[in-house]
Amino acid sequence: MGLFTEAEIAYLQKQRLGRLATVTKTGNPHVVPVSFLYNPEFESIDIVGRTLPTSLKYKNIVINGRVAFVVDDIASLSPYLARMIEIRGYAEIVLRDENDPLPHALEMSLEMRRTIARNVAPEMIRIRAKRIISAGLGSNPLSMSRRTIADDGSVTEARTPLQPIQFDAEK
Template sequence: MALTPTEAAYLAGQQRGRLATVAPDGTPQNKPVGFDHNAELGTIDIYGFEMESSAKFRNIKLRPDVSFVVDDAVGDGPSGVRFLEIRGRAEAAVLALPPDEHMSTSFIRIHPRRIAAYNIDPDRPGFYGRDITREEAGQ
């Protein structure tokens, strides 16, 4: 399991994240995206409309290292800010059938390698970071 139960619960309560990729010329690209946490595989799956023609899809085929961030503000000041950043390797994947009639069968699957989080665990306030082992990632 790549994500802890607390990290998975945080993601389950969110609808949008930001996917950062690197374009062929080396410039960064950051886009808001919808996502699903695939608990069975321990991955983050990003679906979309005409995904195969998007810059982010082309980017990950050339440079698969990505950063995916989900954040929110539940109060004032630093103690009210929460985020979960997942760094990893992305792959271009294809489904037999689209998850929704308007979505593409192509999607991006992120295999987490590093987690950075802030204030998502009430029992562990503040920042923490951790690497994900091959065993945790199911590899």
């Protein structure tokens, strides 16, 4: 197994909107919604944008690469089932490949990827996980997984059962 489980990868590949938290130079949190893609080559989250180099998130990452990234949704209201993945780690600024700027966006044609690339900055944010927390994903949606990635790449995992949320019938 790599850093992410098959269920987490499938979830990330179906979602397009997440929340990126960075740390400002004064130590305050800064959270923004961002479009993203899971990059299987680097087991990373890649974020692009039109004005990325002028954004506060970009500037925060240049100063302090510590980030948290969350993707979540509600899969069902009855029974209630929320799904989420939180990735804590470090982000770096990298340059995209101009010939194939988003090679891991498999659902897009090369022409579409190149069109997008012409409309976004050449720099992108790449998030590398040091901690992954997920819930509501996989064969047991009532389970939470917590994994820590050491500097040598080794992974330790803990799983916790979740209690189902019961709602009283409407009166």
